[in-house]
Amino acid sequence: MTGRRAWLLIALGLGVLAALPLLSTGSVLTWGFQVLLYVALAQSWNVLGGFGGQVSLGHAAFFGLGAVVTRMMWLSGHPLGVALSAGMVAATVAGVLIGAPTLRLRGPYFAIGTLAVAEILRITVSNVFPEVSTLSAPALASYALAPRYLLALMAAALSTLVAWMLTQTRFGYGLAVVRDDEAVAEAVGVNAFRHKLAVFVLSSALAGLTGGVFGYYHVSFYPQFAFSPLWTFDALLITFFGGTGTVWGPPLAAAVYLLFREVLALRLVELHVLVFGILFVLVVLAFPGGLLAAWRALSAGRVRQTHRS
């Protein structure tokens, strides 16, 4: 596919997604919102874990900070744009504060370190804000899904654009070297720590924005649940499912993952968690490189077959 054709297809896809609120019912839009939210979240983790090679288990902290700060500011009367920006800034600042010390650690120590920080934040938030945050009855009466959906689309598009830029820019190339071998990166003049910190902060900001969209979308939630480790693990699973370090793997995987999870929940009731886990393991075993790699392998297989015949 030529570059021009690809851009045309992307623009067309975005156009269709942006027009969805005009074309579809609330049910499709709700599902679309969830997929886009997970695309944005997974992509924000992919930027750090896939492109940067830093497996963080504390991603929920930034999502949660974005959600809580945005919601509190929005519900206290600030314009939505200001509230979303504040949520993103809070997550960015937290990214610097948490990233600077934890990125001195490597491999499993980094993973455990980030998980510990996120859990500390979750417990603190649950102690300070233990009560449910519910929209008032008048706010619920005028609740509109379309703007929430469009915000999620914006967050998903932005995070995917950031992921794409990492495949095109000098910073992205430097990051790829750091991911593959830090010693080599230092040897060729790439400052590994600065690259890691920069991508950590970038990832945190995107997670904060996604959290902000979640905070604006949900009619009611407990603040501590926005810090649940499940937000980290869902993002991580979707990224691995789609293909780490790829631009289009997480969006593809988010759609399949959510469809899969919701259909199982609908059909199997309390057994769905168990069956989902088993099927997920089967999928990972069958497609070790992720959905995108499987798709490419299938396409390559078809091309070879065409050539043979």
Place this chain on the structure above:
Amino acid sequence: MTENIWAEVQGMRRRAVVILIAAVMLSGLPQRGVGALPATVKLGAVIPLTGRFAGGGGQVRAGYEFAVVDVNARGGVRVGDRQIPLELVVLDDESDPTKTVSRLETLVAQQGVAAYLGGFGSDLHAAAAAVAEKNRIPYCGVAFALHAIHQQGFKFLFSPFIKSPDIAIGTYRFLNASVPSEQRPRSVAIFAERTDWGRELARLWTTRSAEFGYRVVVAEEYSVGARDFSDIILRAKAAGAEAVFSVPTPPDGLAIIRQMKELDFSPKAIVMIRAADAVSWTQALGKDGDYVVLAPGWHHAFTYPGVAEINAKHQQRFGRPADVLVGPSYACVQIVVNAIERAGSLDPVAIRDAMATTDLQTVEGPVRFRSDGTGIVPFVLVQWQGGVQQLVWPQGAGATAFQYPAPPWRGR
């Protein structure tokens, strides 16, 4: 050669997984009927069937299922001049309020339900009620005593279940009626869960204590899922507390009782609402779970019409009379069905309006609703006695004597 075979096996494995995924997904596509009225009237229930509230959630589900079977046995729901079978769609929220919300959205998106039925636990209901309000679909929830959520001005929330203000007063009235004046546990310790419901009830127990002759000597908060309760237990012991009031989750409740025993703190009365509701309480604690009082909203010893039949069904399926939450859950279905029949329509707003004017004899007694959606229902207290839940309040109506005081742990 070997590589070719291996590649083929890999390919087959991938195809098999793809086919499996496709089959699962296609099987979940909604099947919609054609015509003005659907083939079934769908009630959507999001219940915690896994996670911290699984025990209580299982009881709620059983109540809904029994009620739906009974309604269908008499021909279904009468909508105008048609009898339509009732269909229960149950989803598990894994005891996670965020999933409660998304699953309620799924029920509307995929199933087109006429009304929502709630799960178990105040925090899950609090999250769910707002979704019902947004979607303008009536919501009937039991096992849910949080009063604050009824003060938001919601119009689609109904709960035929006792609420915190009635529990606070009812607890003291019960103690005064059941225990002679000189033996009453006048010094009360409140172990307040750091949640909206935990705080609400702690505040109400404290503010209402003096007028009934009690004094709150300790009111300490703890976090949900805390492992160590020794600090608050020792404070209560040091203050000479004779009664402990709390509303923990089942895992926290078990931990509190075990640690009270380890620290040899033996109050005369223990009121432990929610944690002691499920049968798993006595299975986990044995005789240490005895003497604990709970406020589940119902008991199988009730003599209202239909209770004996529920007990027989429960006995047949689970080998014991109906659990405490089965009755209120059953009543919820009775209320919704009655509202649909009076509305003569499946329009959720019409059903909501009919529910607001409910005046129905159910398996939990006569039910009416206040304007805030709280039910006017009997207040019930149950005590674990010899590994069995016995009705101890209201007196009469099948109630047994309240066992008091609770003996020291070592003496059991």
